[in-house]
Amino acid sequence: MEYKSPLSSRYASKEMKYIFSEQKKFTTWHELWIALAKAEKELGLNITQEQIDEMVENKDIVDFEVAEAREKEVRHDVMSHVYAYGKRCPKAEPIIHLGATSCYVGDNTDILLMRDALKLILEKAIQVELNLTRFAIEYKDLPCLGYTHLQPAQLTTVGKRATLWMYELAMDIVELERRLEDLRMLGSKGTTGTQASFMDLFENDEEKVKKLDQLIAEDFGFAGCVPVSGQTYSRKVDYNVLSTLSGIAQTASKFSNDMRILQSFGEMEEPFEEHQIGSSAMPYKRNPMRSERITSLARYVMIDSLNPAITAATQWFERTLDDSANKRISVPEAFLAVDGILNLFINISSDMVVYPKVIESRVMEKLPFIATENIMMEAVKKGGNRQELHERIRVHSHEATLRVKRDGLSNNLIELIANDPDFDLSEEEIRASLNPSLYVGRCPSQVTEFVQDVIDPIVRRHPHENISTEINL
Numbered sequence: 001m002e003y004k005s006p007l008s009s010r011y012a013s014k015e016m017k018y019i020f021s022e023q024k025k026f027t028t029w030h031e032l033w034i035a036l037a038k039a040e041k042e043l044g045l046n047i048t049q050e051q052i053d054e055m056v057e058n059k060d061i062v063d064f065e066v067a068e069a070r071e072k073e074v075r076h077d078v079m080s081h082v083y084a085y086g087k088r089c090p091k092a093e094p095i096i097h098l099g100a101t102s103c104y105v106g107d108n109t110d111i112l113l114m115r116d117a118l119k120l121i122l123e124k125a126i127q128v129e130l131n132l133t134r135f136a137i138e139y140k141d142l143p144c145l146g147y148t149h150l151q152p153a154q155l156t157t158v159g160k161r162a163t164l165w166m167y168e169l170a171m172d173i174v175e176l177e178r179r180l181e182d183l184r185m186l187g188s189k190g191t192t193g194t195q196a197s198f199m200d201l202f203e204n205d206e207e208k209v210k211k212l213d214q215l216i217a218e219d220f221g222f223a224g225c226v227p228v229s230g231q232t233y234s235r236k237v238d239y240n241v242l243s244t245l246s247g248i249a250q251t252a253s254k255f256s257n258d259m260r261i262l263q264s265f266g267e268m269e270e271p272f273e274e275h276q277i278g279s280s281a282m283p284y285k286r287n288p289m290r291s292e293r294i295t296s297l298a299r300y301v302m303i304d305s306l307n308p309a310i311t312a313a314t315q316w317f318e319r320t321l322d323d324s325a326n327k328r329i330s331v332p333e334a335f336l337a338v339d340g341i342l343n344l345f346i347n348i349s350s351d352m353v354v355y356p357k358v359i360e361s362r363v364m365e366k367l368p369f370i371a372t373e374n375i376m377m378e379a380v381k382k383g384g385n386r387q388e389l390h391e392r393i394r395v396h397s398h399e400a401t402l403r404v405k406r407d408g409l410s411n412n413l414i415e416l417i418a419n420d421p422d423f424d425l426s427e428e429e430i431r432a433s434l435n436p437s438l439y440v441g442r443c444p445s446q447v448t449e450f451v452q453d454v455i456d457p458i459v460r461r462h463p464h465e466n467i468s469t470e471i472n473l
Helices: 008-009 014-019 022-042 051-057 064-074 077-086 104-138 158-182 195-203 206-219 234-267 287-302 305-313 324-349 357-369 372-381 386-407 413-418 425-432 443-461
Strands: 144-148 151-157
Touching: 008 305, 008 324, 008 425, 014 022, 014 104, 014 324, 014 357, 022 051, 022 064, 022 077, 022 104, 022 158, 051 413, 064 077, 077 104, 104 158, 104 234, 104 324, 104 443, 144 305, 144 357, 151 158, 151 195, 158 195, 158 234, 234 287, 234 324, 287 305, 287 324, 324 386, 357 372, 357 386, 357 413, 372 386, 413 425
Parallel strands: none
Antiparallel strands: 144 151
């Protein structure tokens, strides 16, 4: 048995794996050779429609065995496929790859595949937003403990917390949109980016050479090609794309870590299937396996984004080939990993389990501490001294905390304050302030406004059918 990448066997979807498959790669080479021939014919070169028709007829057929045998002889992947395609298209053989260098098919294909992959990532990111939107609206009014420094702080709501995940993903979606909008093909730039071979083909007619790039770009639905290049498009493009993927990984990792902690608290859980096993040794366990997998894959993507950064920084003059081996691995695997992350993100966000009673219990345990500011203000209204009352609350709070942590007893802060004559408040008056909804501020309104102002416009820009994902293993 040979090694198989877990990204292919366990995590990524069939759609993403196909985008970076050999079949997709080489049929795209065929499409690029067709686009080049069509443009060259339109601009006056001696290329017949019969030759183009033959290429089109065979564009989806890749003779892998012929190409592989040829590559063993010539040690050049592009020329091996020029040979194989030419054998299948004998009439077109003389004009396939006319005037082009290897990067014409290699780099333009990379751009086309990244565009397809970015669109798939965008579609899945939108689905996560839709799932989280439904969740945020459903739980916008449910008070829960907020945390700073992972210590209980002021209250928030379960729905408001979800908007924090949503906002970071919304920023990632805007970056995805920008990457897609800014993406440009390399076009037909030649060996050092000067288009010298095409100037020779078109007898130094610069307008025709410029038009060649434009026709190729239009054939693939791009606004244009890069304005200048060496032999390759700038490797900063790969870095920019993987940087965007790294941003998605960061967002997903923050979500997954929050979910892991909330599951430990017993407040929320990711979906847990009927026959799922949490531990081989401890049958009772319900481990947050999917969230942990997001964290793990996200770590890989964030580190992987350094690859194109270093590659971009070390390209010498018009090009070097030290990008090739690294790029073949780092770019597709980043996409496969993020695809796997979003599959998990969709799966979890579509069916998160909330335990309101556990949340309420944890809120009520801490609410006496949280409510002390309001209690102090009520006492001041009755004539108390704010500074002295602050000190009395500090003393009582520490006493109540020791009782809970050291002695394992219940929180008796309310009783301590009620028995303190400096406050002049009855226990009934104090307990009237212990309504969690009094301490969530604008959370419900913030959720509604955020969905209307930020999420809805994104969703309207990208309407699509509902996506559900199955977790492979």
